[in-house]
Amino acid sequence: MPRVWKFPDSINTDDILPGKYAPFMVGEDVFQTYAFAHLRPEFASQVRPGDVLVGGRNWGLGSSREYAPQALKKLGVAGIVAASFARIHYRNLLNLGVPAFEAPSVIEALQDGDEVTLDVNSGLLVRGADTFQLTAPPEFLREALKEGSILAYYRKHQKFPGE
Amino acid sequence: MTPNQPPRTMAEKILSARSGKFVSAGDLAVVEVDQVMIVDSIAQSVIKVLADLEATPKFPERVSFVIDHVAPASTVSVAEAQKEAREYASAHGCRLFDVGRGICHQVLMEEGLARPGWIVLGSDSHSTTYGAVGAFGTGMGATDIALAAASGKTWLKVPESVKVTFAGDLRPGVSAKDAALEMIRVLGADGATYMSVEIHAGDRFTRGERMTLANLCVEAGAKCGLAVPGGEVLSDYGYDFPSWVYPDEGATYLREVTIDLSALQPRMSAPSEVDNVHDVSALRGLKVDQVFIGTCTNGRLEDLHAAADVLQGQRVAPHTRLLVIPASSVVMEQAMADGTLLTLMQAGAILGTPGCGPCMGRHQGVLAPGEVCVSTSNRNFIGRMGAAESKVYLASPAVAAATAVLGHIGLPEDLKVTVAS
Numbered sequence: 231m232p233r234v235w236k237f238p239d240s241i242n243t244d245d246i247l248p249g250k251y252a253p254f255m256v257g258e259d260v261f262q263t264y265a266f267a268h269l270r271p272e273f274a275s276q277v278r279p280g281d282v283l284v285g286g287r288n289w290g291l292g293s294s295r296e297y298a299p300q301a302l303k304k305l306g307v308a309g310i311v312a313a314s315f316a317r318i319h320y321r322n323l324l325n326l327g328v329p330a331f332e333a334p335s336v337i338e339a340l341q342d343g344d345e346v347t348l349d350v351n352s353g354l355l356v357r358g359a360d361t362f363q364l365t366a367p368p369e370f371l372r373e374a375l376k377e378g379s380i381l382a383y384y385r386k387h388q389k390f391p392g393e
Numbered sequence: 394m395t396p397n398q399p400p401r402t403m404a405e406k407i408l409s410a411r412s413g414k415f416v417s418a419g420d421l422a423v424v425e426v427d428q429v430m431i432v433d434s435i436a437q438s439v440i441k442v443l444a445d446l447e448a449t450p451k452f453p454e455r456v457s458f459v460i461d462h463v464a465p466a467s468t469v470s471v472a473e474a475q476k477e478a479r480e481y482a483s484a485h486g487c488r489l490f491d492v493g494r495g496i497c498h499q500v501l502m503e504e505g506l507a508r509p510g511w512i513v514l515g516s517d518s519h520s521t522t523y524g525a526v527g528a529f530g531t532g533m534g535a536t537d538i539a540l541a542a543a544s545g546k547t548w549l550k551v552p553e554s555v556k557v558t559f560a561g562d563l564r565p566g567v568s569a570k571d572a573a574l575e576m577i578r579v580l581g582a583d584g585a586t587y588m589s590v591e592i593h594a595g596d597r598f599t600r601g602e603r604m605t606l607a608n609l610c611v612e613a614g615a616k617c618g619l620a621v622p623g624g625e626v627l628s629d630y631g632y633d634f635p636s637w638v639y640p641d642e643g644a645t646y647l648r649e650v651t652i653d654l655s656a657l658q659p660r661m662s663a664p665s666e667v668d669n670v671h672d673v674s675a676l677r678g679l680k681v682d683q684v685f686i687g688t689c690t691n692g693r694l695e696d697l698h699a700a701a702d703v704l705q706g707q708r709v710a711p712h713t714r715l716l717v718i719p720a721s722s723v724v725m726e727q728a729m730a731d732g733t734l735l736t737l738m739q740a741g742a743i744l745g746t747p748g749c750g751p752c753m754g755r756h757q758g759v760l761a762p763g764e765v766c767v768s769t770s771n772r773n774f775i776g777r778m779g780a781a782e783s784k785v786y787l788a789s790p791a792v793a794a795a796t797a798v799l800g801h802i803g804l805p806e807d808l809k810v811t812v813a814s
Contacts, residue, residue: 240582240666244774249753252434254474255463268781288583291614292774293753294518296438296534317587317616318518322534368550370421381536385446390540390548393423 232280232308234357235273236342239286243319245269246290246298253297262301279306282348282355284340286312290319299323308348311355311364313337324371327379331364400641402554403619404589407529410637411512418553418645426541427511427528428455432497433471434462434755435516435535436478442539451545453486457506459497460490464748467756495721495747498522498689502604503723509622510638514541519689519771521611524592524618525603526626527638531617552589552616555580556646559594561655566805568699569602570691570769570789572652573609574660578670579650586614588647591640596624597654601693608690609771612667659804661767662787665775673792676802682764683714684797685778686790687745688752691769692720696790697728701736703794703805709741710800716758718745740798754778760785767796 249255251264266273283302289312290298299322302310309329323330329350336355339362340346346357353364366372373391374383383391398415405417412422429450431439436458443449450456458478466472475492482489490500497517502525507513509527513520516538523530531549533541541547557576563569580590590610598606603620610618620626622634659673686692686700697719709715717737719725725747728734734744751758752770760766760779765786768778773785786802795805 242772242774244753244772244777248776249434250755250759250779252755254434254437254471255468255755257470268776288586288614291582292518292772294516294520294532294534295435296536299534314583314586316583316614318532318534321537325534325536370548379536381442381446381540384540384544390423390544390546392421392548393546 231345232278232282232347234340234342234344234346235277235281235283236340237283237285240288240291241285242292243290243295243298244292247295247301252295261297262304265301265305274305277305277307280308282308282346283310284312284337285310286337287314289315291316294318296322296326299326299328303328309350311336324367324375325380327375330367333362333364336362336364400643402589402644402646403591403621403638403640404529404552404554404617406637406640407510408549408551410510416551418551420551421548422551423546423548424512426455426514426545426547428457428501428506428513429538429542430497430501430513430515430520431456431458431538432462432517433460433464433475433478435538437474438535439516439539439542440477440481442536443543446539446543448543449485450487450542455545456487456542457501458482458487458489459500460492461496461748462753463755464492464746493722493746495724496689496692496749498604498608499692499720499724502526503721509632509634514538514547518611519608521615521618522604522608522689524607524610525600525620526632527619527622527634529617529619532611550587552587553647554589554591555585556591556593556649558649558651559592559597559654560651561653563654563657566791567657567659568789568791569598569605571657571660572654573606574662574670574787575652575657576606577609577612577668579652580613582612582666582668583614585610588615590615590618592618592620594620594623599625599695601695605690612771659789659792661792661802662773664773664784664786667771667773667787673788673802673804676786677807679765679802681713681767681796681801683716683758683760683766684793685716685751685758685766685768685770686793687716687718687720687750688770689720690771691790692718692724694724694727696769697724697733697737699790700794701733703791703808704740704798705736707740707798707808709797713797713800715742715797716745716751717742718750719747721747751778767793767802769793
């Protein structure tokens with residue numbers, strides 16, 4: 231059963247993947263094993279595909295490094311639920327097709343280790359008898375996500391959504 | 394502004410001009426991109442996405458590769474990544490600024506590759522720096538950067554704006570860095586998320602000081618930091634400032650903030666969030682192992698001058714290391730020619746190759762557990778410059794220099810007392 235990994239406010243990209251563990255520093259194949267190396271060293275070895283990361287305000291502040299969300303994607307994280315997201319990181323998540331839900335009202339109810347399932351398409355997070363409806367991304371981004379990612383959208387249409 | 398169009402912010406005006414249609418906050422704008430900047434740490438990823446797209450840069454002359462984040466290379470894998478960037482730039486006719494030329498943002502400004510009203514995308518979050526000269530500069534990840542290179546365009550949600558007005562004059566010993574840290578304290582680390590910070594400062598601040606202010610806007614979460622053109626940027630650099638760059642009177646701002654420079658004391662950001670800002674006097678006395686003067690925030694000639702003024706005739710404390718890394722080869726040459734580097738070295742500074750240096754803990758001056766660093770850079774996150782148990786404090790070049798001599802956090806005025814006693 232997938233689980234919740236609960237994080238505090240202001241998780242930055244150095245927390246998600248410290249700069250010294252960038253792929254070009256340690257190798258494309260292993261960089262994801264350093265996700266949250268400083269903050270939660272057990273994370274990368276214990277996270278399972280389908281797990282959901284829950285954060286507070288301003289998730290992903292800091293660097294534009296796309297390999298931070300890439301590391302989470304490689305580890306099989308199903309999605310991230312946060313009170314709010316930092317701008318560059320939010321774009322990076324959607325570009326990579328990692329679902330990101332701004333859902334400030336549900337953060338408090340979710341605890342570390344909760345067993346949950348996340349239905350990305352409906353935005354439904356289910357924990358036992360509890361069901362949480364998450365807010366979907368803005369419409370023009372949803373248009374892109376229908377194709378899997380903005381990259382996939384561009385590849386197919388040779389233009390940006392709304393262009 | 395025509396009679397049937399509402400007054401607009403600087404961000405709305407630039408994005409309208411560059412998308413070819415009237416847009417306002419909340420709209421989606423697809424805009425022509427004037428310059429795409431790619432740093433060494435992300436070049437491999439960008440090249441991979443371009444290969445996946447089966448695309449090459451549409452306008453190679455608008456694409457610049459800068460090798461600055463780990464320069465010169467520290468390991469074989471880094472060298473390989475840089476070799477790939479070098480070869481790609483050469484094969485596709487893109488600009489390449491190789492090892493030692495300097496930090497991406499400084500180099501693009503020196504080369505005139507960020508201009509008023511331009512859209513400049515960088516694969517580095519501090520690409521907000523280009524707002525110093527009225528360019529819409531913003532940071533993006535590898536996928537967005539690759540798409541912009543391939544198409545010559547990008548999509549941007551037109552941001553709401555926060556108007557930050559700087560009033561009064563800085564007192565001696567207080568700098569643009571202190572003003573920027575105060576701005577971040579007031580706004581908060583997410584206070585301008587998704588927004589444009591529009592900086593109103595009249596004719597205050599040099600171009601370099603405006604770069605410091607615009608650079609740090611991203612630490613309040615901003616999409617861009619647009620300084621309304623004025624002062625030195627109008628007179629000294631020969632740029633054309635199209636009238637449509639200026640914000641309209643009566644434009645709508647989500648929030649307006651005024652910072653009184655005359656009341657400002659030297660500021661310091663304590664670990665481990667940039668908006669954890671205090672007066673330096675409140676942190677005075679903390680023992681410091683390393684001081685770093687440099688980075689895209691404060692590695693310019695005027696920053697080295699400010700440090701040299703403090704370090705003249707002084708000596709770095711025995712237990713403290715002082716690293717100085719000029720922001721570019723141009724800065725380094727000027728600092729060498731005018732004697733600044735000699736002053737710094739006679740005080741005990743260690744010089745590094747122009748580039749980003751230890752700012753993100755990849756090489757040069759990595760911190761051991763328990764060590765404390767005062768840095769002129771822009772981030773003090775946990776483990777940013779090395780061990781998770783190390784600490785980074787952010788300050789101005791003058792405060793950093795004084796701290797290096799004292800061996801503990803302090804101000805230039807403390808130094809004079811110490812020497813006299």
